[in-house]
Amino acid sequence: MPHVITQACCGDASCVFACPVNCIHPTPDEPDFGTAEMLYIDAATCVDCGACVSACPVGAIVPHTKLTPDQLPFVEINDVFGESFTSYPPQAPVPAITPLTQPSLSVAVVGSGPAGMYAADELLKRPGVRVTVIDRLEKPYGLVRYGVAPDHQSTKDVAKLFAKIERERGFSYRLGVEVGRDVTHAELLEEFDAVLYASGASTDRPLDLPGVDLPGCTSATDVVGWYNGHPDHVDDAPHLSGERVVVVGAGNVALDVARILATDPERLAGTSIAPHALEALRASNVREVVLLARRGAVDAAFTLPELVGLLGRSDIEVVAENLDRPDGPLHITRQRKLDALEALPDRVVDLGARRIVLRFHTSPTAVLGEERVAGIRVEGPGGSEDLEAAAVLRAIGYHGVALPDLPFDEARGVVPNDRGRVGDRTYVVGWIKRGPTGFIGTNKTCAQETVEQLVQDANAGLLARGKTSVLAS
Template sequence: MPYVVTRSCCADASCVLACPVNCIHPAPGEPGFGTADMLYVDPRTCVDCGACTTACPVDALKPHTALSEAELPFLELNASYYKENPHADRAPMYVVPRQRTLPPGELSVAVVGAGPAGLFAADELLRHPGVRVTVFDRLPTPYGLARAGVAPDHQDTKQVTELFRAIESQPGFSYRLGVRVGTDLTHQDLLRAHHAVIYATGAATDKRLGIDGEELPGSVSATDFVAWYNGHPDRARDDHPLDTERAVVVGNGNVALDVARILTADPDALACTDISDRALAALRAGKVREVVLLGRRGPAQAAFTVPELLALSALKDVDVRVEGWPDDLAPDATEKTRLLAELAARTPVEGRRRIVLRFLASPVRLTGDDTVRALEIAATELRTDEDGTVRAVPTDATQILETGLVLRSIGYRARPVPGLPFDEDTATVPHEGGRVEPGVYVAGWIKRGPTGFIGTNKTCAHETVESLLDDFAAGRLTQPEPGAGPGTDALDLAAWRAIDRAERAAGEAQGRPRVKLTDTESLRRAAARPAPALRG
């Protein structure tokens, strides 16, 4: 196979458009797009032209001769996808949507949220002449989870920010950062100043366990823990009890794997990344030797993706153990269970830190006086409902795990957006094709829930923008009021570029991608620094 898609795939389908022989799938509009773990190159039709590599924003596509030892399993993973998913119903080629002809006159759109969903929406809009987009965010920095959610040891995935730099450099694009919509500005303020508003505010809160002791110190949201080690201004000054030999993560999705890797990583290796300095110092002084990931259901139902499991299995200085394997589960039932079976068969190495993937175990209660001291867990049994849903049912068999740190990682929830309807059950804003009403739209997790990958936001944003442009063409949007506009102390693109320069320069001095500024005051000071004068 000449080219291979590897772990850092963001699934935004840029490579699909670049490929001249339609050998990368699932493509937009095909079964599996947006839900498959990643995209895959078909070895039977790839012609080794390399066009996909130039289109990929995260350097995920590589010649098979350039794969590292840790990436070699992706060779078979790409090929096996087509054995199981022949895509007999796929179209001969994914058709690139043609640029629409819009009514004469300027179209002004506010986008609330500067993460991937918001920036992809801006990109879709700016493909059309006469469109101006202003992107708002409450933080002084853009990029959302691409900056504050991707683990620092996954620097390849963070390369997607170079695509965002290209988007924000387009004519008609502007930032207003450090602005709280709902406080500094209202929904009505935005509507008065623009033809339309797109909300791409994400899902910022976590789901609760709902067990006794959850409020004890040492019981932490994985969302907050990730924000801490990534230097998010909201959480950068937090402290976490890392003086415990065992940490427990409730959940087994990709975020849970991220947390486990960071807790067991060599701090010297992390020192070469953009991890928060405060978090790095705490990890150096920490005593964590084992991280247990609890999954209520079995290995076949694990939420993590195969690429992330491959990355975990490639760790050189950390043991990965598997516990709770159902007796009736065939180890080669899926690619995921095959990999887990291989991990289960490994011989532990004495003295190494370890990550334990423990299945069929459910949290019961946290115990301790002034802080978490232990977690009681119950063994579970799997039962299949009439509709095929596999449920985990707790049994009477319980066990006590001594620990001083328990991180819940069982999903995200969006917060209601002031001025918009909100469905409490799905934690999303009700919409039709992204349209809440003419002039008001949603994109990303606030639209569809916390599903998909970074690139999934691209097709999500395309659908929303199509709805917006339909309304503009039909005359359903209200004209902005003359002179209306926000008058807040916001940071613009030049201010963000000044912050970016300051962080990169500090990183270059230490051999790191960047050293993040983690408090609002420091960020605003860096934003005020003028750009260096051009020589000559």
């Protein structure tokens, strides 16, 4: 295979359009693009031109001759997915860009994370557009800066793309400005032709159990912010005085937190980890992190690339409990996950390695303790069991927060919208639009859809200040 897509894949799809032979799938127009765990190269079609390498914003595409040992498993992963492809046209369809027919357009983009930056980029492809990105924090990039694990530095490299967007004509920032505190939605509509919200999903789903209010039971989201230096989470250090931490959940965030807590702090010293977090981890007594997954291994929420990346680490022992293999054929991704987990006993790890335990078919029933967390009660195939733990972290999904003066669907955690349109010259993009799904690059196609609606409205004269959008009631 000439080129291989590796764990760092962000789903941006820039490589798809750079490829002259349409060998990278799924493309944004294919039905499984929104749910794919990563993109894959069809080895039978790839002509080894290297165009995708320079197009990839996170350096995830590597010639097969330059793969590092921990990237080698991705050869098989790409090959397996390549074999599952059917016939495709010789070139991936490039989405059409509706030109702006108005002489000028000014847009406020609220939120400087991936969704906001991709939206700004899409808008600025049209001459005459001015974009002002507003964020309540003093530093931009949102999830990329404060949500990506510090040992995934290649994923954080997408910030280099955002830096290029900042330099585009018509781009400007207003950082340290919070909508609802420093400026109102109505004031933004007075100043700009349209307002586009890219505020993400900044809270986590609550865990409804006895004892969740005990000190030491906190959100994995807070811990991620803590070790990434988010200004809101400087004081959100987890309790690390005991030998075990339990994480409720088995998605990529749960895996990230477990991996950071189980990593030798000196290995993290050269990363972007916050200094206060590194100091705390150096004093940590944690030797084991247990992840509780309500469902079985084939339904685990963590992705295959994240699992493969973890298993490439000889300094962390990984144990899977309550594995089962369902009858009948499995989707190729689930099959590979299960194969990897079943092969865990054969892994060779370093002497004295910290441990991550993946407990499937296990649900928490109560957080234990009096003045602070002492453990957690779980229900699994063997019945009820109490696990000692210094901290319990919930990682069961993100949830959006209502925005001032905008409608809000509390159950879904989104602003109700039609392909990004909200009404009265107001639009949404990213997780506040579609919910917490997809990866960093998924926001690019999401932004294309929203900006398309916005430009159509501008061309129809619906963004003139004082006029009302077609969706406003």
